[in-house]
Amino acid sequence: MAGTSMEMTGAEMVLRALVDNGVEHIFGYPGGAVLPIYDELHQQDEVEHILVRHEQGAGHMAEGYARSTGKAGVVLVTSGPGATNVVTALQDALMDSIPLVCITGQVPTSLIGSDAFQECDTVGITRPCTKHNWLVRDVNQLSAVIHEAFKIATSGRPGPVVVDIPKDVQFATGLYTPPPPVGRHSGYAPKVQGDLDKIRAAIELMATAERPVIYSGGGVINSGTEASHLLRELVELSGFPITSTLMGLGAYPASGKNWLGMLGMHGTYEANMAMHDCDVMVCIGARFDDRITGRIDAFSPNSKKIHIDIDPSSINKNVRVDIPILGDVGHVLEDMVRLWRASSHTDRARLDPWWKAISGWRSRNSLAYTANADVIMPQHAIQRLYEATKDRDTYITTEVGQHQMWAAQFYGFEEPNRWMTSGGLGTMGYGFPAAIGVQAAHRDSLVIDIAGDASIQMCIQELSCAVQYELPVKIFILNNQYMGMVRQWQQLLHGNRLSHSYTESLPDFVKLAEAYGAEGLRCDKPGDLDASIARMIESDKPFVFDCRVAALANCFPMIPSGKAHNEMLLPDEATDEVVATAIDAKGRQLV
Amino acid sequence: MNAQHQPTGSAYFIAKETEHPETRTLSVLVDNEPGVLARVIGLFSGRGYNIESLTVSETEHEAHLSRITIVTKGTPHVLEQIKSQLERIVPVRSVVDLSQRARALGHEKAIERELALVKVRGNGDDRVEALRLADAFRAQVIDANTEHFIFEITGRVSKIEQFIAIMRPLGLVEICRTGVAAMNRGPEGI
Numbered sequence: 001m002a003g004t005s006m007e008m009t010g011a012e013m014v015l016r017a018l019v020d021n022g023v024e025h026i027f028g029y030p031g032g033a034v035l036p037i038y039d040e041l042h043q044q045d046e047v048e049h050i051l052v053r054h055e056q057g058a059g060h061m062a063e064g065y066a067r068s069t070g071k072a073g074v075v076l077v078t079s080g081p082g083a084t085n086v087v088t089a090l091q092d093a094l095m096d097s098i099p100l101v102c103i104t105g106q107v108p109t110s111l112i113g114s115d116a117f118q119e120c121d122t123v124g125i126t127r128p129c130t131k132h133n134w135l136v137r138d139v140n141q142l143s144a145v146i147h148e149a150f151k152i153a154t155s156g157r158p159g160p161v162v163v164d165i166p167k168d169v170q171f172a173t174g175l176y177t178p179p180p181p182v183g184r185h186s187g188y189a190p191k192v193q194g195d196l197d198k199i200r201a202a203i204e205l206m207a208t209a210e211r212p213v214i215y216s217g218g219g220v221i222n223s224g225t226e227a228s229h230l231l232r233e234l235v236e237l238s239g240f241p242i243t244s245t246l247m248g249l250g251a252y253p254a255s256g257k258n259w260l261g262m263l264g265m266h267g268t269y270e271a272n273m274a275m276h277d278c279d280v281m282v283c284i285g286a287r288f289d290d291r292i293t294g295r296i297d298a299f300s301p302n303s304k305k306i307h308i309d310i311d312p313s314s315i316n317k318n319v320r321v322d323i324p325i326l327g328d329v330g331h332v333l334e335d336m337v338r339l340w341r342a343s344s345h346t347d348r349a350r351l352d353p354w355w356k357a358i359s360g361w362r363s364r365n366s367l368a369y370t371a372n373a374d375v376i377m378p379q380h381a382i383q384r385l386y387e388a389t390k391d392r393d394t395y396i397t398t399e400v401g402q403h404q405m406w407a408a409q410f411y412g413f414e415e416p417n418r419w420m421t422s423g424g425l426g427t428m429g430y431g432f433p434a435a436i437g438v439q440a441a442h443r444d445s446l447v448i449d450i451a452g453d454a455s456i457q458m459c460i461q462e463l464s465c466a467v468q469y470e471l472p473v474k475i476f477i478l479n480n481q482y483m484g485m486v487r488q489w490q491q492l493l494h495g496n497r498l499s500h501s502y503t504e505s506l507p508d509f510v511k512l513a514e515a516y517g518a519e520g521l522r523c524d525k526p527g528d529l530d531a532s533i534a535r536m537i538e539s540d541k542p543f544v545f546d547c548r549v550a551a552l553a554n555c556f557p558m559i560p561s562g563k564a565h566n567e568m569l570l571p572d573e574a575t576d577e578v579v580a581t582a583i584d585a586k587g588r589q590l591v
Numbered sequence: 592m593n594a595q596h597q598p599t600g601s602a603y604f605i606a607k608e609t610e611h612p613e614t615r616t617l618s619v620l621v622d623n624e625p626g627v628l629a630r631v632i633g634l635f636s637g638r639g640y641n642i643e644s645l646t647v648s649e650t651e652h653e654a655h656l657s658r659i660t661i662v663t664k665g666t667p668h669v670l671e672q673i674k675s676q677l678e679r680i681v682p683v684r685s686v687v688d689l690s691q692r693a694r695a696l697g698h699e700k701a702i703e704r705e706l707a708l709v710k711v712r713g714n715g716d717d718r719v720e721a722l723r724l725a726d727a728f729r730a731q732v733i734d735a736n737t738e739h740f741i742f743e744i745t746g747r748v749s750k751i752e753q754f755i756a757i758m759r760p761l762g763l764v765e766i767c768r769t770g771v772a773a774m775n776r777g778p779e780g781i
Binding site: 123124127128131132133135152185186187188311312313315316317320 | 620621622625626629630633637668671672675676678679681682683684685
């Protein structure tokens with residue numbers, strides 16, 4: 001049918017537009033204001049609908065789906081509470097630049113503004129947490145709006161969009177026009193090609209650098225797998241060391257010889273010291289977030305900075321840069337690689353002293369922890385999980401907290417789109433639904449949510465969804481009975497007064513899994529770890545692994561609040577006394 | 592109006608902002624569609640930018656274009672952010688810093704005009720004085736009876752403020768101001 005205008009109802013248009021935009025899966029929850037669309041869903045089999053248990057879950061599932069496939073994730077929810085429940089996921093997607101198309105039902109146009117049942121100002125509420133949103137009052141506009149929604153969500157700097165459709169518009173009959181959208185928002189034209197003069201200047205600066213570092217981010221992943229290949233090529237050609245943000249893990253392989261590990265608040269000592277002491281910094285698709293920079297007036301004080309980003313507002317926002325390059329990372333990297341090849345920069349020897357300095361920092365072994373024969377150390381658990389899954393087709397998601405940082409530190413990512421975590425917003429409850437979304441897109445892959453005992457309870461209800469759709473997601477809970485990162489900050493900032501960060505009555509996670517029809521096991525001995533992990537992997541059902549770990553382990557190394565990259569707190573120096581006084585009065589006010 | 596503190600851009604921005612704030616007039620061309628003004632205003636309040644004056648009206652009906660004129664204050668760094676953040680809004684077609692453009696064109700500043708309606712109530716000498724001063728300011732009387740005048744005055748912001756200050760002791764009742772409309776001198780459009 002594509003290619004011709006045809007008459008149909010608004011609800012039929014929604015389904016037709018989804019199919020025409022290549023959608024195969026949507027995540028949603030029905031309600032009064034979307035019943036016409038659900039009725040159409042019932043009468044077709046091109047789009048698979050996955051029924052969630054809470055709309056927040058739908059949003060995170062769509063995020064996981066989008067990040068693991070590179071396609072837009074699609075959400076369908078009803079008006080009022082359906083829409084408000086999805087707000088957290090929208091903001092999460094906005095901050096991490098994830099393409100989402102969220103379709104919300106709305107009360108009929110005649111009732112808008114009357115405080116009708118399940119009415120809320122959806123476009124008003126979601127305006128600051130979407131890239132763009134629409135309230136569609138005319139059924140003849142509907143198809144063009146949905147096509148444009150997909151275009152805006154997936155192009156430029158990706159992000160979430162909301163299309164709010166009143167119920168009467170879903171029932172009304174109008175003309176459907178196939179994609180692409182025409183004649184709307186002519187001002188929207190993201191610049192993908194970088195300025196060649198600036199790229200040349202960047203290459204010249206890089207060619208003479210003696211202490212260079214590449215700092216890459218989620219923009220490389222968002223730009224597509226080709227961008228990751230080009231990044232690897234640039235690293236190979238230049239011989240530069242490379243570090244990455246939390247969002248960018250996997251673009252360059254963790255086993256690569258130029259890999260410094262993640263940078264930032266819980267990054268490695270070598271990555272942060274290289275950032276601090278470098279003379280040329282090449283920032284590729286990252287945004288100088290405060291978790292990355294630490295104290296900004298002491299951030300990499302002696303370097304010239306090159307910044308490649310598709311979003312002009314990211315450039316010179318937190319850190320002033322010397323060579324800004326506006327454009328898509330993939331396109332710019334292509335030019336950079338080509339220009340680098342064309343010139344003859346083969347003097348790798350100039351980098352030798354720099355690599356020697358880096359080796360010195362590496363030898364501090366900043367991720368060290370003290371193993372224990374009786375208690376499972378959380379870092380050890382991640383390492384064993386990595387060893388057991390590294391040769392499989394594995395995707396990892398996380399919740400937010402200590403477990404997330406340990407996963408980032410100890411799980412080695414070799415490929416892009418294999419790692420989904422809530423970076424910008426820091427949403428506890430993200431990981432499990434995100435894992436379901438990943439599994440829906442990759443039925444035969446191993447999908448593991450590395451979780452904490454507190455985070456997992458924020459969207460635990462989706463176990464029911466995973467069981468219903470036979471999505472065998474594994475939940476690997478590092479259970480220390482605390483909100484570990486909150487507890488760590490209370491130790492650092494508030495005299496170890498652990499205000500409400502201990503969970504008095506955790507559920508029996510194994511029984512909980514069984515109650516939902518999933519499987520589970522508990523493991524509290526280091527010696528049982530490998531066998532238990534093997535059992536989890538072999539299960540063909542959703543699985544909850546309750547891994548009892550050392551309760552009071554802290555996540556190190558750490559740049560304490562208000563400190564610079566070269567003032568890291570290293571694990572071997574972090575005595576109780578040092579931890580208690582690591583953050584000064586000014587730093588205490590920061591987040 | 593927002594708080595005087597400028598956004599720091601980072602939780603770790605401990606260094607004091609060393610640049611001085613400047614007042615700038617921005618012209619924002621937008622697709623005329625529901626919610627577009629809310630997007631612009633929401634951006635300013637959400638990110639803690641100042642709005643000193645804001646006017647908006649449809650300027651090209653056929654092309655569905657509206658022009659928003661915003662007078663804002665910030666350091667050059669913040670002003671650069673405001674411009675890029677505005678450009679990120681999907682229905683925004685273009686953002687022009689009229690103050691900066693005026694300097695680039697060799698002018699001191701852009702032409703800025705505001706219109707105000709000023710109601711003054713009184714009798715006797717005050718009434719005569721109000722009318723005499725209005726004449727000096729080239730304000731028009733657009734409504735009057737034996738007890739009051741409504742003056743219409745157009746001009747630069749400073750002129751309007753001066754006029755209001757002068758009318759205050761003469762029986763000022765109420766004021767309505769449009770906010771600043773602005774354009775660069777010369778034959779070229781933005």
